[in-house]
Amino acid sequence: MKTVKISVITIMVFLLAVTQINAQELSAKDIIKKADEKNRGRTSKGTMSMTIIRPSWERTIVMKNWSKGDDNFLIYITEPAKEKGQVFLKVGKEMWNYVPTISRMIKIPPSMMMQSWMGSDFTNDDLVKQSSIVVDYKHTLLGEEVVNEQNCYKLELIPLPDAPVVWGKIIAWVTVDGFNVWKNEYYDEDGFLQNIENGYNLKKMGDRIIPTKFEMIPVDEEGKKTVMEILDVEYNAEIKDSFFSKQNMKKVR
Numbered sequence: 001m002k003t004v005k006i007s008v009i010t011i012m013v014f015l016l017a018v019t020q021i022n023a024q025e026l027s028a029k030d031i032i033k034k035a036d037e038k039n040r041g042r043t044s045k046g047t048m049s050m051t052i053i054r055p056s057w058e059r060t061i062v063m064k065n066w067s068k069g070d071d072n073f074l075i076y077i078t079e080p081a082k083e084k085g086q087v088f089l090k091v092g093k094e095m096w097n098y099v100p101t102i103s104r105m106i107k108i109p110p111s112m113m114m115q116s117w118m119g120s121d122f123t124n125d126d127l128v129k130q131s132s133i134v135v136d137y138k139h140t141l142l143g144e145e146v147v148n149e150q151n152c153y154k155l156e157l158i159p160l161p162d163a164p165v166v167w168g169k170i171i172a173w174v175t176v177d178g179f180n181v182w183k184n185e186y187y188d189e190d191g192f193l194q195n196i197e198n199g200y201n202l203k204k205m206g207d208r209i210i211p212t213k214f215e216m217i218p219v220d221e222e223g224k225k226t227v228m229e230i231l232d233v234e235y236n237a238e239i240k241d242s243f244f245s246k247q248n249m250k251k252v253r
Contacts, residue, residue, distance in 0.1 A: 028139035031153050032172070034179040036134050038208060043068045046205075046233030047078075052120045055223035061118055062231075070132050072244040076252050083118070087249040088127065093164060095124065098249040105246060114166040121195065121216040121226040125166045136163035137170070144176065147183050148198065151176045167194075178202075180211050193219050206235045 026034075044067045051060045062079040066072075073090040077083045085100040095108040113125040137157040145154050152173035159165040168189035173182045184197040195218055199211030212230040242248070 028141040028153075028155050029134070031141070031155060031174050031179065032137075032139050032157070033134050035172075035174045035181050036132075038179055038210065039181060040067060040070075041206075041235030043237055043239045044233055044235050045237060045239065047231040049229045049231060050118070050120060050122070051227045051229075052118075053223075053225050053227065061120075066239060066243065068239050068241070068244065070135075072241070073127075074244055074249070074252065075127065077118075087252060089244060089246065089249050091244050096246060096249065098246075100250075105249070110164065121218050121224065122228070123166065126216070133157060133170070133172075136160060136165050142171075145173065147173045148200070150180075150182050152182050178209060180209075182211065195219065201229075205230060205233045208235065 045065065047062065047064055049060055049062045051058055059080070061077060061083060064076045064078060066074045071090075071092050073088075075088040077086040087098040089096045089098070093110070095113075097106045097108055098104070099106065108124060114123050116122075117124050117127045137159055140156040140158070142154040142156055145152055152175050155172045155174065157170040157172060159167070159169075167186050168191060169187040171185040171187075173184075174180065175182050180199065180202070182199045184195075185193055186195040186197070188194050195216055198215045198217070199213070200215070201211060201213040202209055203212045205212065210230070210233075214228045215225050216228070217225040243252075
């Protein structure tokens, strides 16, 4: 009986050691890359809602969205009626907005990537991932922390010189189990915390378990936040490059 106990303990210690070694082998960049690839997939298409919450009012916008790789994003607004039909397209480093009520195509310059998107607490950059958290930042693993009941890697992201980014620093928490982005803190170029983003509601979407609800909270504006919720999503479906074109902005539904 004593021999069996010793064997079980030996196996447990061995498995723990293997787990620790595997964790140590992951660099900060590896962790960020795994989280980014899980969030994007090779392609994705789905539906999201965004609720803008203010002290005296709130409103909800519903949208369809498509993505392919790091460079192609398209968003089509379905609700409310006032904004229905608006389309946002990003190809490479360029972004456009099509407004059907005036039949006008507007190019969004890099200088406006930090601007609020549709009056929310998310920026244009947040919505279309203009900058890449994998290639535009230097990544440092700061340790591990428990955040909202999830054990997370804590990472610091500092932009590389001349990288096309809008934040001076990002502190990110990625879950150890599942590599989900669970929390982000966004700092400006002077090192002041501007926004906090929290992930919630882990659910199976398609072939993976991901956070399906995100809150973006501006730290200096009490009572304000924006809640983004994933209603459905499909990963790795075939989407042609031609789908992400200015011509398609007027036809997509």
